[in-house]
Amino acid sequence: MRRVTQDLLIGTVFSALSVLLLRALSFNAGVAKASEAAPKKPEPAWPALAEGAPKVASYKIEAKLDTERHRIAGRETIHFVNRSSAALNELWFHLYLNAFKNDKTLFLRSPFGAGRSGDKAHEYGYVDVKKLSVLAGDGQDLWQSRDRHSPDDPNDETDLRVPLPSPLEPGQTLNLELEFEVQLPELVERTGFVGSFHFMGQWFPKLARLLPNGTFAHFAFHAQSEFYADFGDYDVSLDVPLGFRVGATGSRVRESQAKGRALLGYHAENVHDFAWTAWDRFETRSERVAGTEVTVLYPPHQLQNAEAELASVRFALPHFNALYGAYPYPTLTLVHPPEAAANAGGMEYPTLITTGGPWYSTFGGAHFIDVVTAHELGHQWFYGLLASNEHSEPFLDEGFNSYAEAEALEAQYGAGSVFGAFGLSVSSTALNRLISAARGEDERIAQGAADFATFRSLGALVYSRTAVVLTTLARVYGRERFNHALGVYTRKFRFQHPTTADFLGVMQSELDSRAVTALALAFSERATVDYLVREISNAPISAAAGVFDGPSGREQKKPETPGPAAKYASRVVVYRHGTLQLPVEIELGFEDGTKQLRHWDGSGFTFNVDNVGPSQLVSVNVDPEQRILLDDDRSNNWLSTRSSSAPRCRERALYAAQLLLGALGP
Amino acid sequence: MNDSSPTRAARLSTAAAACMLLWISRTLLGLLVSYPIVLAIQASSMTSGPEGDAVLFQPGGLLLLELLRIGGPWLASALRLVLLLALLSAILELVPLALALDLLWLPGGMLLERSARALRLFPKFLALGAIALLAQAALLLAASLLGAALKPALSSADERLRSIAPIALIGLALLGCGWFGGVLDIARARLVQRGRRECSVQSALSHALLCLKRRPFSVLIGMYPSVAGSALACLTAAWLLARQSSAAPSSTAIALGFGAHQLAVLFSIAWRVRWLGTALELSAERD
Numbered sequence: 029m030r031r032v033t034q035d036l037l038i039g040t041v042f043s044a045l046s047v048l049l050l051r052a053l054s055f056n057a058g059v060a061k062a063s064e065a066a067p068k069k070p071e072p073a074w075p076a077l078a079e080g081a082p083k084v085a086s087y088k089i090e091a092k093l094d095t096e097r098h099r100i101a102g103r104e105t106i107h108f109v110n111r112s113s114a115a116l117n118e119l120w121f122h123l124y125l126n127a128f129k130n131d132k133t134l135f136l137r138s139p140f141g142a143g144r145s146g147d148k149a150h151e152y153g154y155v156d157v158k159k160l161s162v163l164a165g166d167g168q169d170l171w172q173s174r175d176r177h178s179p180d181d182p183n184d185e186t187d188l189r190v191p192l193p194s195p196l197e198p199g200q201t202l203n204l205e206l207e208f209e210v211q212l213p214e215l216v217e218r219t220g221f222v223g224s225f226h227f228m229g230q231w232f233p234k235l236a237r238l239l240p241n242g243t244f245a246h247f248a249f250h251a252q253s254e255f256y257a258d259f260g261d262y263d264v265s266l267d268v269p270l271g272f273r274v275g276a277t278g279s280r281v282r283e284s285q286a287k288g289r290a291l292l293g294y295h296a297e298n299v300h301d302f303a304w305t306a307w308d309r310f311e312t313r314s315e316r317v318a319g320t321e322v323t324v325l326y327p328p329h330q331l332q333n334a335e336a337e338l339a340s341v342r343f344a345l346p347h348f349n350a351l352y353g354a355y356p357y358p359t360l361t362l363v364h365p366p367e368a369a370a371n372a373g374g375m376e377y378p379t380l381i382t383t384g385g386p387w388y389s390t391f392g393g394a395h396f397i398d399v400v401t402a403h404e405l406g407h408q409w410f411y412g413l414l415a416s417n418e419h420s421e422p423f424l425d426e427g428f429n430s431y432a433e434a435e436a437l438e439a440q441y442g443a444g445s446v447f448g449a450f451g452l453s454v455s456s457t458a459l460n461r462l463i464s465a466a467r468g469e470d471e472r473i474a475q476g477a478a479d480f481a482t483f484r485s486l487g488a489l490v491y492s493r494t495a496v497v498l499t500t501l502a503r504v505y506g507r508e509r510f511n512h513a514l515g516v517y518t519r520k521f522r523f524q525h526p527t528t529a530d531f532l533g534v535m536q537s538e539l540d541s542r543a544v545t546a547l548a549l550a551f552s553e554r555a556t557v558d559y560l561v562r563e564i565s566n567a568p569i570s571a572a573a574g575v576f577d578g579p580s581g582r583e584q585k586k587p588e589t590p591g592p593a594a595k596y597a598s599r600v601v602v603y604r605h606g607t608l609q610l611p612v613e614i615e616l617g618f619e620d621g622t623k624q625l626r627h628w629d630g631s632g633f634t635f636n637v638d639n640v641g642p643s644q645l646v647s648v649n650v651d652p653e654q655r656i657l658l659d660d661d662r663s664n665n666w667l668s669t670r671s672s673s674a675p676r677c678r679e680r681a682l683y684a685a686q687l688l689l690g691a692l693g694p
Numbered sequence: 695m696n697d698s699s700p701t702r703a704a705r706l707s708t709a710a711a712a713c714m715l716l717w718i719s720r721t722l723l724g725l726l727v728s729y730p731i732v733l734a735i736q737a738s739s740m741t742s743g744p745e746g747d748a749v750l751f752q753p754g755g756l757l758l759l760e761l762l763r764i765g766g767p768w769l770a771s772a773l774r775l776v777l778l779l780a781l782l783s784a785i786l787e788l789v790p791l792a793l794a795l796d797l798l799w800l801p802g803g804m805l806l807e808r809s810a811r812a813l814r815l816f817p818k819f820l821a822l823g824a825i826a827l828l829a830q831a832a833l834l835l836a837a838s839l840l841g842a843a844l845k846p847a848l849s850s851a852d853e854r855l856r857s858i859a860p861i862a863l864i865g866l867a868l869l870g871c872g873w874f875g876g877v878l879d880i881a882r883a884r885l886v887q888r889g890r891r892e893c894s895v896q897s898a899l900s901h902a903l904l905c906l907k908r909r910p911f912s913v914l915i916g917m918y919p920s921v922a923g924s925a926l927a928c929l930t931a932a933w934l935l936a937r938q939s940s941a942a943p944s945s946t947a948i949a950l951g952f953g954a955h956q957l958a959v960l961f962s963i964a965w966r967v968r969w970l971g972t973a974l975e976l977s978a979e980r981d
Contacts, residue, residue, distance in 0.1 A: 031972070032911045039918030042926045049929035053936060329854060367853040387854050443753030451936035455754035462759040617744045647744035654756060662760050666743030674747040675948050677735045681728035683931075683955035685780065686720050689727065690924065690962060692784045 054393040054449040074519050077353050080298045081259030081523035084111050085235045092267035098221045100210035108202045114242025115195040121188050124230035125155040127249040128213040132183040134248045153213025157233055163203035178248040186249040215369050222369040229303040247419045250478035254418035257300040266292045268306045275325045275361045276304035277380045299378035300415050305363050318346045326364040336390045337362050337383055340401035343440045352409045352518035374400050376407030393449020406432040413522045422477045427494020461657050464493035474551040496657045497550045503655035513538035557608035559650045560664035564600050566644040568593030598645035602635045610656050617647035708801040712794040712967045717960055719790035723783035734772035738765030788819040795886040799974050818885050821895045826878045830871040837867030876917040877902045883977040905976050916972045923965035927958035
């Protein structure tokens with residue numbers, strides 16, 4: 029029995045120590061660099077920040093949620109200003125919720141799964157407009173004269189034209205009144221219900237964006253697409269059963285109770301959408317961060333995730349404020365959906381973002397919570413304040429935001445920004461490169477969301493490759509200079525709808541024309557680059573031999589006897605494949621241990637690196653600092669005349685094999 | 695360990711010899727098993743630069759992921775070969791295990807004689823190993839099936855319970871596998887103790903199960919320090935190297951890594967040898 033007790037004691041001590049080590053290994057890796065006090069730098073000169081947007085469509089909505097039948101009864105008033113240069117004879121409405129009406133809609137009819145989540149609808153959802161009339165007008169129901177389906181698509185009702193009874197001249201306003209009813213689907217993508225959890229995104233009849241030339245940027249809701257709308261003010265009254273906790277765009281400005289129901293009023297200015305959620309099991313955590321009231325709504329037992337999200341906001345919000353201009357809204361709401369409604373996670377709306385992840389997301393060294401929080405928060409700039417057309421130029425929000433996310437995470441966690449534990453670190457940049465590297469020539473980055481062959485292709489190119497393009501620029505031109513250029517862009521086009529041309533214009537003024545050429549080629553022409561070396565040549569330099577006719581007559585010089593030469597001529601040819609011309613450094617290593625750095629501006633297809641010196645060239649490394657992240661293949665960037673026995677790999681592989689044998693073996 | 699009751703010093707030196715024997719065999723077999731992966735990494739050209747394979751261990755993992763991207767197909771093939779070699783090596787390791795048990799049971803004596811005995815026991819050790827493998831596979835399969843069956847029943851339960859239940863079941867199955875491995879060691883000890891006398895695999899296994907019945911806690915808890923010790927050794931090595939990994943790569947760093955890892959392997963083997971001694975004692979108690 030003594031032996032048993034002894035074994036039990038030893039085993040328990042070992043186990044306890046193992047648990048402590050496991051915690052140390054998985055929790056302390058990648059601890060924020062942010063705590064390191066950065067030297068104060070003078071604030072760069074920025075363009076003045078706009079205080080608000082030119083408002084085109086402002087909404088006043090009353091919505092009553094039936095949590096049993098998952099229906100919403102709504103009334104909506106739209107205050108519309110024709111800020112275009114042309115008279116309008118029609119309006120275009122997006123009824124995005126009709127994407128989930130049946131299996132024949134544009135969104136759902138693909139046999140290969142629908143949408144970003146790949147999920148099909150299980151219980152269908154739709155929005156019915158009961159009446160559309162001009163407020164204080166003759167009461168005519170304009171909805172009766174609408175087109176019955178989206179253009180050229182009789183099965184889709186997400187993009188409908190409504191003729192106006194009389195032209196609306198430039199500068200004129202129109203007040204419209206709508207009555208509508210919503211049947212929520214069981215959660216598809218971000219919208220719908222799961223049990224008593226409800227998430228309402230793109231749920232109300234919404235005007236398409238009016239372009240300056242008097243046309244509307246309208247489109248049927250494609251599974252790969254997101255949205256585009258005008259800025260305005262939103263005043264929304266929500267009627268929900270008592271006991272339901274609500275999170276929504278904007279600030280809560282009214283609150284009352286009547287007949288077992290709560291009436292909540294929300295107000296948001298200078299935004300282009302309104303989303304909300306209601307669930308009777310939400311728990312909340314609030315904190316003031318950088319002058320903004322941040323509220324996290326999270327499922328029971330997920331306080332740890334909520335704390336992690338708040339911690340992420342505590343770093344990222346001031347970080348983004350400094351880089352891209354101050355967040356202009358008084359509130360920010362984070363919604364962490366329950367596990368059963370995971371598809372509602374990872375989405376952005378003005379002043380409201382959804383995060384996500386299982387209850388154990390913060391364990392094990394992976395920064396999943398930080399990644400999703402930083403990404404969705406970044407969208408408050410790259411989508412929220414810079415409201416680009418997500419349908420036709422999705423890389424302007426998703427791609428730029430992926431760069432912003434990676435930049436922020438690496439500023440916070442350094443090399444372990446995605447994963448950091450057990451001595452292993454993976455950065456966002458490395459992950460973006462891995463995802464995008466193989467797909468550089470598959471499709472153009474700069475194309476409409478619906479034009480991508482698959483969502484996987486869109487993901488790799490729009491999100492990851494765009495981030496890699498921007499990171500390459502940041503590494504070539506210097507992070508500070510590039511971030512300043514990006515900061516000028518985000519400030520100059522705040523509360524606007526910038527396009528690729530707007531971005532390239534800023535890059536032209538803040539960087540140079542070579543940067544613009546590289547960006548344009550990378551975004552629009554599937555341009556790639558691969559620097560490579562094939563061989564190293566060395567030749568001893570000896571005194572010239574042969575027959576020489578000089579002033580003193582003919583002289584014959586014999587070749588020197590073989591032996592160590594005093595000097596060597598060395599050459600390596602660096603090749604550039606692909607059409608992107610990016611400047612690159614080339615590191616030469618010599619036999620005596622000395623190193624030299626040469627610069628190639630990237631022009632031409634080859635670059636001869638010549639050297640004459642006392643030592644032979646033994647190694648070459650093109651782009652030793654890994655600035656050209658777009659380089660297709662890094663394994664051909666170097667050569668060494670000394671063969672590598674890969675000692676670290678041998679050592680680690682031996683240890684791994686010993687552990688495997690220990691587990692498998694007798 | 696036998697009736698002659700050697701001194702503590704003699705026991706320690708015998709145990710040390712057994713440890714070295716197992717460590718050498720595991721290292722040699724480990725070199726064989728790891729060889730295809732090393733070759734695949736070298737074939738990718740990712741280690742042919744001036745910094746050799748140090749680039750694969752840079753913070754951020756940019757070039758490590760590049761290796762996975764570029765060398766993925768080679769690495770996948772190499773991994774399949776590694777698994778095959780690991781299986782063969784696990785079978786081959788039965789010989790040094792028999793030698794180690796023999797050494798612990800009968801200290802002193804000629805290596806040649808001892809090797810001959812170990813080789814004679816190899817088929818029976820192999821049969822015991824096959825039985826264990828089948829039983830352990832059945833246990834793991836049962837646990838995963840039970841986990842899948844529980845899924846609908848837990849659909850309305852707390853999400854933490856839903857995630858933990860299948861993992862806990864697999865954990866319990868692994869624990870069961872470990873315990874079964876312990877019983878198997880007693881059966882192996884029995885085969886070694888019987889030496890030339892006839893002892894079938896079945897009777898050795900029955901003997902081990904009788905030991906389990908008679909001294910359940912000794913068998914169940916006897917292996918605990920060995921398993922926990924292995925985990926502690928691995929984690930300590932990982933912790934030490936995580937502290938050191940930020941330093942500039944150098945031959946010293948490689949030597950330190952090798953030292954830490956091999957100490958961890960030796961530590962695990964030492965506790966395994968301790969358990970083998972216990973198994974021999976438990977098996978001998980019935981005689």
